[in-house]
Amino acid sequence: MKDWIEILIRSIALFFITFAFIRIMGKRQLIRMTPFQFINYSVIAILVALMATNLIKNLAFGFITLGIWFLFPIALDYLSMKSKWIHDLVYGKETILVKHGKVMEESLSQLRLTGEELLKELRSKNAFNLADVEFAIMESTGEINLLLKSDKNPITPHNLGTIVSPQSAPQTVILDGTILDEPLKNMGLNRGWLNVELETMEVSLDNVFIAQVDSSGDLYVDLFDDSVQLPEAKVQELLYATLEKIQADLCSFALDTDNQKAKSMYSNNAHEFQEMIKKLEPHLLR
Amino acid sequence: MTVGASVKQTLANLKGAQGTLRTYSIKVQDESARSIYAEALMTTNKVIDDLNKRLKTIELEEPQYRAY
Structure with missing residues (x-):
């Protein structure tokens, strides 16, 4: 067999073998590696290079060495998962x-x-x-x-004593003009709902680059055609404003009327409304 | 604007807000948020009932301002 054919076959075979094993060894990033892991990867890389370029003539020898440098780290990882002592020995202590x-x-x-x-x-x-x-x-x-120090930490809503509504990750429902069914199903929605929403925005599906549904069920759309101005969804803020206005109206009715019964009815309702608005605030304004 | 008309307007606003609340109470994912919306729906229902009753009394007292 000619030399170059052998090198070609070796390189291609080793390419896939190394690829598969590195995937098995985990997804640790280079910056998060301990010094020993760095050496381990380097040895593998050098061995593969030497074998691929036919510098290690005997393939069996090469594979024995390679196998040990592949398998030992995996074995060590398993052992350190089982035992704290081995973990400290392998990875060192902070x-x-x-x-x-x-x-x-x-x-x-x-x-x-x-x-x-x-x-x-x-x-x-x-x-x-x-x-x-x-x-x-x-x-x-x-x-x-x-x-x-605790007084230098960034401030959080918890420090301020404010209640905020829990927010789950938004689901991407349209990518590149194609509807993604699985995220839609996760949100308990369907294509019919999406079509209605797009229709009310007067957008066609193939003009949509990305569309996301947030945890409150509102749709955000990014279009291919950036010259189209979409009305920004401020439904929640508007609702909050309307509720506050109604509450103010109730208060003024209570002041205006001379009828005692009506006065107490208005002020009671105004009070209840105030309570309700306070509860809704973290969900409507964020 | 007469009192009757302004109460009517508030009632209309309230009904609109209730509709928005209802859509949110259906489409919100979080369970606790949903219960708060449902509670708010109940409160608005009660206020709407009270306002309707009051509106009837007003129209009875001052039939000349009745408007449909």
Whole structure:
């Protein structure tokens, strides 16, 4: 057999074998790898290259080595799933760098990390001031994660004591002018509903690039033809405004009338309406 | 605008808002949101009933302003 044919066949075969095994080994990203995993992948890459270019003449030898470098990491992963001890041995333990706002100098010197490097890493996590950092930890992948002091944390609705409505992920129902049936079914909707919605917007299906349904069941549409201006869906805000206006009307009726019975009826209803609006607010305005 | 007419207008607004509330109570996915919409529907129903009753009384008192 000619050399080039052999190399061709080897390369193609190894291409698919490596592809399959790398898929099996997992979807870890390069930046999230521990140093050993990096070496592992490098060894595999070099072995494959050597075998493909016929530098390793004996295929059996090549496959034995390759098999070990493929299978051992998978075996180690399984073992470390079963045992915490093996997990710590394989992946190493995370190291605490800052605790209660104080830098742990011993851990730094253990990791051979200088103060400048620590500051640089903290800055890349948007903590420019060391005084703001409550807790910082170096993961076994070398990544530094930190917790800001509680008064420096970004504010959340929980801090403000506001109730917000839960929002689930929107479902994409049209892509490139084709209706996707499965997401529609997940939302409990069907093609008929979608057609009606598109008709009320006066849009044809093949003009729609993306359409999404949000958790409150409203449809958002992006068109191929960007010159077409769609009326922005402000139904919820409008409803809120209408309800507030009705409530104000009820209040003024209560003030206007001289009939005691009517007065109490109006003010009772106005009060109930106020309660209802308060409950609806997180769902209508967000 | 007479009192009767303004009550009528509020009633019409309220009915429109109730319709929107009803569509949301059907199409909202979240269970707790749905129950809040259903509760709101009940409140609007009650207010609509009360306003209708009041409207009848007003029209009885001042038949000259009756408008259809």
